[in-house]
Amino acid sequence: MVRTLLAMELKKAFSGRWFWLAFSVACAIALLDAVSVGYYELTAGTIGIEYADTKYYPFSVDSCFVNWISMDAGQPMANLFYLLLPLLASFPYAWSLRKELDGGYLQNVLTRAKSKDYFASKYAAIFISSGAAVAIPLVLNFLVCACVFPMRVPDVFDMTMTCMPPDGLFSVVFYNNPMLHVVLVILISFVFAGLWGTAITSLSLVVKNRLAYTLLPFLFLFLLEYLNLNLINHYGFLISLTPFEYLRGGGAPMNPHPVVMTVEYVLLLAVSIVSLMAVSKRDAL
Amino acid sequence: MSRVAKMAVRDARLGFRRTLPAFLLFSLLLLVQLLSFDVRTSGRPERTSQLGVGDGVCVLLYGSDPFAFNPSDPFRVPALWLLLVLAILYASLRYASSDFEGPGIQVILSSGSRWGWWLSKCFWCAACSISFALLILVVSAGYSLCSGGGASLDVSASTFSLLGNDGHEISVGSPKTALFLLSFAISAVALSLLQLAVSYRFGFLSGFLVSGIVVLASVFAGTPIMLGNSMMFVRSALLSGNAVGIATSFAVPIAVSALSVLVGGLCFKRMDLMGGDQNDDRG
Numbered sequence: 133m134v135r136t137l138l139a140m141e142l143k144k145a146f147s148g149r150w151f152w153l154a155f156s157v158a159c160a161i162a163l164l165d166a167v168s169v170g171y172y173e174l175t176a177g178t179i180g181i182e183y184a185d186t187k188y189y190p191f192s193v194d195s196c197f198v199n200w201i202s203m204d205a206g207q208p209m210a211n212l213f214y215l216l217l218p219l220l221a222s223f224p225y226a227w228s229l230r231k232e233l234d235g236g237y238l239q240n241v242l243t244r245a246k247s248k249d250y251f252a253s254k255y256a257a258i259f260i261s262s263g264a265a266v267a268i269p270l271v272l273n274f275l276v277c278a279c280v281f282p283m284r285v286p287d288v289f290d291m292t293m294t295c296m297p298p299d300g301l302f303s304v305v306f307y308n309n310p311m312l313h314v315v316l317v318i319l320i321s322f323v324f325a326g327l328w329g330t331a332i333t334s335l336s337l338v339v340k341n342r343l344a345y346t347l348l349p350f351l352f353l354f355l356l357e358y359l360n361l362n363l364i365n366h367y368g369f370l371i372s373l374t375p376f377e378y379l380r381g382g383g384a385p386m387n388p389h390p391v392v393m394t395v396e397y398v399l400l401l402a403v404s405i406v407s408l409m410a411v412s413k414r415d416a417l
Numbered sequence: 418m419s420r421v422a423k424m425a426v427r428d429a430r431l432g433f434r435r436t437l438p439a440f441l442l443f444s445l446l447l448l449v450q451l452l453s454f455d456v457r458t459s460g461r462p463e464r465t466s467q468l469g470v471g472d473g474v475c476v477l478l479y480g481s482d483p484f485a486f487n488p489s490d491p492f493r494v495p496a497l498w499l500l501l502v503l504a505i506l507y508a509s510l511r512y513a514s515s516d517f518e519g520p521g522i523q524v525i526l527s528s529g530s531r532w533g534w535w536l537s538k539c540f541w542c543a544a545c546s547i548s549f550a551l552l553i554l555v556v557s558a559g560y561s562l563c564s565g566g567g568a569s570l571d572v573s574a575s576t577f578s579l580l581g582n583d584g585h586e587i588s589v590g591s592p593k594t595a596l597f598l599l600s601f602a603i604s605a606v607a608l609s610l611l612q613l614a615v616s617y618r619f620g621f622l623s624g625f626l627v628s629g630i631v632v633l634a635s636v637f638a639g640t641p642i643m644l645g646n647s648m649m650f651v652r653s654a655l656l657s658g659n660a661v662g663i664a665t666s667f668a669v670p671i672a673v674s675a676l677s678v679l680v681g682g683l684c685f686k687r688m689d690l691m692g693g694d695q696n697d698d699r700g
Contacts, residue, residue: 150622153623153626157626157630205486205491205492206486207486208484208634208637208638209637211484211492211494211636211637212630212633212634212637215494215633216629216630216633219626219629223622223626295491341511341514341515342514342621342622343507343510343511343514343621343622343625344511346622347507347622347625348507350503351500351503351504351507354496354499354500354503355446355500357494357496357500358450358496358497358500360496361493361496362450362453362496362497363453366457376494384491385490385491385492385493
């Protein structure tokens, strides 16, 4: 039964126009970033390389692991992608539970299926669709960059150009196994987007207006960013509190801190689990 | 009183009542920024006087220089400016969306004029955006008077220096600051009308997504088409010859506003109000 429900919910999530809208916007930004990085490489990026002895000292900066959207600080599209990421994650299917509650669809389903099964499938579909709307464009960007740049392993001696300090998050993985670093960064973004989607769904159980429950958390992130940049950083704590920066593999003005990230992920997860448990006990009538 | 005027008065009355919490939170945020700037810079040698009204406006709407790659100093987004502009857009759209159901639909039917209803919503968006711009001025004036900074709209060179614009020794006179505030208000109106036009055709979330992308992209691209550029103090022609010119910062938003009202009205006139599921999807 759970499998049938999950398949049904996934089909609804991935065929909806809101998923395709978010996915298209994210893909457009990711592709524009890859094209602009590639264009820069073809025009300005190679100047001077012919004079260097690349046989004995290959430029590790000239690598897809350094130039893909998550590590690239030189293109504005990379910044735009991460600024819009939470908004795009809330578009695909996070609104569906509120709509089903208001429209009476939920009562019909709950007479035919166990409420726990249904809500678990619903939350899983929201998690997967929100994550996919963000993670697939990241994969797409990496693939396009890999078509333009060689897969050179970044060298720690080039760290001023790779935007990854030695004490950065996952820096050991980045300099030793960059492919694993790409997978980790995409996975972290996927999980954040999924949890953000389910947290928005949880909020929709309390707040009825779709604009309010979708946009207010997004505006709250900007408030957090403002407090981060203007107050917390000012007193010497150079850590990043918002996903605008900590989801990026590198190139952000502040270092991602594993504790901050864990706390925020656990908070989002806790909100989702508590609301899932509460809504599962709800009477269908 | 004409039908349009009646509907506009209704929208203004209901809209400002429902948006009151947003106005209060917005004022609080402005005060926090002014106070924190004051505290942070009080001991600095560049600080020569208390913040005047113009200084306050500059601190609140300063924005940031256009995006430039520097590996040793990564670009920082102007978080406060983004928050203020996005909050204005959200507040104007919030009432428009909540009035597109139940009693709001009844008003369309009973008035018998879709154009009238549409124009009254445009009036609401304009009134809301201008009110937020005025609020910035009022809070700056209130703070300045309380802290003994004076009532002048002049922006001192020391304020620019404290905001990180060390390369310029520029002070801006009162007329230019007033002109900038006017261009801020007109650009905010244009953005909110643009998102309103998109909203009734493609959904309210889509409307916010479009205006949000324009605002966020403005941070990175210094072209006048990106309306956010006319809303940042640092990018207006008041400060830099390379930035958005005064004439452009008025012409582009006025053109966008006129197009949005016209195209949005035409689309709204043809819209199926009994769309059921389709209307639910408008968010």
